[in-house]
Amino acid sequence: MNRVYLDHNATTPLDPSALEAMIPYLRETFGNPSSLHWFGQRARAAVEEARARVAALIGADAAEIVFTASGSESDNMALRGAVAKATGARRRVVTTAVEHHAVLNTARALREEGHPVEVARVNQDGRLDLDDLRDKLGDATLVVSVMLANNETGALQPVAAAARLARERGALVHCDAVQAGGKTSVDVRALDVDLLTLSAHKLYGPKGVGCLYVRRGTPLGPLVRGGAQERNRRAGTENVAGVVGFGAAAALVPESLAKDEARIAALRDRLEERLLRVPGARRNGSGPRVANTANVSFEGIDAEALVIALDLEGVAASTGAACAAGGIEPSHVLKAMGFPPERVQSSLRLSLGRTTTEAEVERADDIIVAVVGRQRK
Numbered sequence: 001m002n003r004v005y006l007d008h009n010a011t012t013p014l015d016p017s018a019l020e021a022m023i024p025y026l027r028e029t030f031g032n033p034s035s036l037h038w039f040g041q042r043a044r045a046a047v048e049e050a051r052a053r054v055a056a057l058i059g060a061d062a063a064e065i066v067f068t069a070s071g072s073e074s075d076n077m078a079l080r081g082a083v084a085k086a087t088g089a090r091r092r093v094v095t096t097a098v099e100h101h102a103v104l105n106t107a108r109a110l111r112e113e114g115h116p117v118e119v120a121r122v123n124q125d126g127r128l129d130l131d132d133l134r135d136k137l138g139d140a141t142l143v144v145s146v147m148l149a150n151n152e153t154g155a156l157q158p159v160a161a162a163a164r165l166a167r168e169r170g171a172l173v174h175c176d177a178v179q180a181g182g183k184t185s186v187d188v189r190a191l192d193v194d195l196l197t198l199s200a201h202k203l204y205g206p207k208g209v210g211c212l213y214v215r216r217g218t219p220l221g222p223l224v225r226g227g228a229q230e231r232n233r234r235a236g237t238e239n240v241a242g243v244v245g246f247g248a249a250a251a252l253v254p255e256s257l258a259k260d261e262a263r264i265a266a267l268r269d270r271l272e273e274r275l276l277r278v279p280g281a282r283r284n285g286s287g288p289r290v291a292n293t294a295n296v297s298f299e300g301i302d303a304e305a306l307v308i309a310l311d312l313e314g315v316a317a318s319t320g321a322a323c324a325a326g327g328i329e330p331s332h333v334l335k336a337m338g339f340p341p342e343r344v345q346s347s348l349r350l351s352l353g354r355t356t357t358e359a360e361v362e363r364a365d366d367i368i369v370a371v372v373g374r375q376r377k
């Protein structure tokens with residue numbers, strides 16, 4: 001069966017050139033980057049080259065990049081690392097209702113541990129309500145965490161504006177840019193953030209490697225303790241091959257954005273336009289968003305059953321966050337946008353990628369329209 005993969009927000013395929021770059025570090029160049037000998041130093045050089053490449057992608061200095069084992073770890077580290085260095089009354093964590101669970105569940109755990117936590121609202125488009133954020137900020141605010149692109153709707157958040165408000169109150173700013181990396185340009189200086197998360201597997205790199213940008217001078221404690229790796233910020237022998245793959249994937253992004261962003265947006269729009277002609281279909285969110293994501297609800301349809309039926313026909317799609325799929329937890333993102341449960345439960349996420357073709361989009365459209373029609377009968 002010729003399968004159509006429209007779930008690039010869950011994960012992307014490894015770029016062939018990233019794989020090529022990784023292979024030597026899984027074979028002969030196996031040294032530990034902390035070792036003083038030739039084997040170690042070759043691995044060290046590769047890790048540092050990758051660090052420079054990832055830094056270049058987001059306008060950071062190489063010394064500001066801390067490699068981690070995932071976007072989730074980076075999000076945990078951003079919040080917990082900030083809290084670990086909190087002094088005086090400045091202890092409050094402020095985030096938004098549509099963050100990934102890596103941020104939201106960390107914030108919840110911090111609240112259970114006694115830290116004040118506030119969650120700012122979003123509007124019907126899933127965009128952060130800046131007035132509500134302003135109301136929730138105060139002189140006790142330690143860190144504000146706002147994502148750049150939402151994983152379920154693709155909605156772009158006003159991170160730079162949120163950062164300005166946070167700065168006025170003297171708070172640190174963290175941005176989860178996992179779903180923005182590789183899909184749109186990300187610049188830590190333009191966003192004016194102190195901390196920023198990326199994950200390699202969302203931008204055609206390998207799974208199990210991410211990074212946290214830590215602006216020079218930011219007070220941040222470690223999450224993983226042990227050796228002195230990553231300038232004492234994150235212990236553990238580096239995932240050399242993974243880091244090299246991340247660097248190689250990051251280096252491909254600027255050219256790919258120039259080549260693919262508009263093409264992917266046009267394909268997404270065409271896919272969505274046709275789906276929206278199905279009676280009872282509605283687009284979830286209408287504000288600015290990344291090029292590759294569509295989120296559409298089909299009245300009267302159970303999205304989980306739809307995803308399973310689509311899979312049988314060769315179309316890979318999703319009901320929302322990958323971690324929520326498989327469970328029956330309704331999307332907290334669509335709920336926060338104010339949609340009633342029926343609409344949340346009937347929402348399908350389609351996310352295109354670099355290799356998505358026009359023919360694939362047409363086939364997927366035909367299949368989705370047919371399956372929705374069948375399920376309605």
Ligand SMILES: Cc1ncc(COP(=O)(O)O)c(C=O)c1O
Binds near residue numbers: 010069100147199209
């Ligand atoms: C917005 C966002 N943040 C964080 C993560 C977690 O990244 P990872 O899968 O590398 O742990 C994801 C993954 O879906 C995500 O979409």
